[in-house]
Amino acid sequence: MTNHPRGLIVAAPSTNSGKTTVTLAMIAALRRRGRVVQPYKCGPDYIDPAFHAAAAGRPCYNLDSWAFNRGRVAALLEAAVGADLSIAEGVMGLFDGGSHAGAWGHGATADIAAATGWPVVLVIDVAGQSQSAAAVALGFARYRADVTVAGVILNNVASARHEALVRAGFAAHPIPVLGTLVRHASQSIKNRHLGLVQAREHAQLTERLDALATLAEQGIDLAALKQLAQPSRFDTPATPAFAPPGQRIALASDDAFSFIYPHLLAGWRAAGAEIVPFSPLADETPDDSCDAAWLPGGYPELHAGRLAASSRFISGLRAFAETRPVHGECGGYMTLGAGLIDADGARHAMTGLLGLETDFAQRKLHLGYRVATLHAPAAGHPAGTVLRGHEYHYARVLSVSDEPLADIHDASGVATAETGSRRGHVTGTFFHMIDSSQEPAA
Structure with a gap:
């Protein structure tokens, strides 16, 4: 098996929790520090990967347990060879997928986490809650034995007092808070009816990614993230490349x-x-x-x-x-x-x-x-x-x-x-x- 770099998965309890923003902030901050990050996106998404590629400076590939055969996933994981770290953004909620199994799973982010052994960093949008965020994290950590929730990042923190209240809920539990992102409406990326407005349409995308990198450096323990990441244990032989429609x-x-x-x-x-x-x-x-x-x-x-x-x-x-x-x-x-x-x-x-x-x-x-x-x-x-x-x-x-x-x-x-x-x-x-x-x- 090829020696893969360490990796982790950025997931959330539900969609619209801010996991794309957090993922981009982390990738951009690590790249600013000279780290080579291989980005991935769980599920059938062709918009988010363009943003990830812009932040990382290298292509982002999808990983999907419903649509891909295992050999195709193995081949795509080879793209990370030579990188310092792999970061995969999840799709929908961590355990959300189809009710009917596909190639080898239900299309859930949790399937990729279990198959690779990459730990999950759970992004929780804490707007409108405080100590309850810890209860959410505990439930997710205990839901599936083959998935490890290694820590949380608190998104949409309104104030220092709000952050203290949320952290108080985690004080007596073993799930570490790895960082926070304060409410920054100016850093949000606009949506369209199929998802985010395309990366190619953002005239100031470089500046936006730079601002997100600064937010990550100010609020996220990037060193702790690297320590938590684990090498992939995915050991299926790689599938040959796609047959192209022409030369x-x-x-x-x-x-x-x-x-x-x-x-x-x-x-x-x-x-x-x-x-x-x-x-x-x-x-x-x-x-x-x-x-x-x-x-x-x-x-x-x-x-x-x-x-x-x-x-x-x-x-x-x-x-x-x-x-x-x-x-x-x-x-x-x-x-x-x-x-x-x-x-x-x-x-x-x-x-x-x-x-x-x-x-x-x-x-x-x-x-x-x-x-x-x-x-x-x-x-x-x-x-x-x-x-x-x-x-x-x-x-x-x-x-x-x-x-x-x-x-x-x-x-x-x-x-x-x-x-x-x-x-x-x-x-x-x-x-x-x-x-x-x-x-x-x-």
Whole structure:
């Protein structure tokens, strides 16, 4: 087994507790001190990892017990070799996951903590409570024997008196308080309907991370964190890299198309593929030397007018699709469709490569893990391949007029109405691919 650096997990009792802010503050502060931190993000998230990567100066990879096979997790943990410390941010609450098991777990942060042996630092938002915070921490520490809660960080502390009251609750218990972050509304990061506003959209992200590093240095015992961290005990052999969809892949990349998992790009490169970015918003076309095009998710609904007016992009993508595969995920899939109705009710013509019509004026949430068995080749995989992914969008589907791409089920095994689409060389799905089986299904 490769000698992994020490690691720990930043988790919380629930979402919106401040674990992303605390994680970024810790990573930025350690980097300021010359430490090399390998960031990870538990669960199916493609927004937080971009912030982690900016703070650490190196890519952040997802870890997911529902969607990844164990060998894929082992391969991603190898990215930490050479780092001083690994820090993984959790998803939702520490023990929250699906009710149905996936590849080898339920998708909970606790699954990753148990499998790696990394201790958990619990971030507790203490707004509106004092001594009760200790009771919360004790309950979490005792809930699962194979997960170690090594300490807590108190977030949203209102005053010195408030901090003293909260600490009083921990005085008679063995869970150490590793630090505090005071209420700093100016340091919060704005949200959008799919999570945080993208890292690439923050003009002053460097300054924001610098301010968070200062908060961490003032309020968190960084030396104690390093002492608590433990080497990973994950010893499964690594799975080979992903099969790329082509040797040279034209990748749509701008503010409308940026939701793609970092491990996917790293896997393509490890398999020898070259990635050639282009910007639909800048009316750019896929490079003609490429042999596949990929439109990831993002926010096409916020830029639908510009996309509809990008005639060079549309005609270039249509010409490309006549002879080579084009695949779209979620926002990319909608852009491959015939039309998109924005939040104000205006319809915008999209590329027309597929017959999908979507509507954001009357939104409908689609959220959850997906298992898809391909009817035809797509995304670099042959027909029959079983893909695991995650769907998260608010688009209402008005119509689909193409052949279904796959049989798709949710985590409980119930078939979904969305089947993806295929027409000629063009394919699309609402879910983002996370991992695949190694062989096509029988």
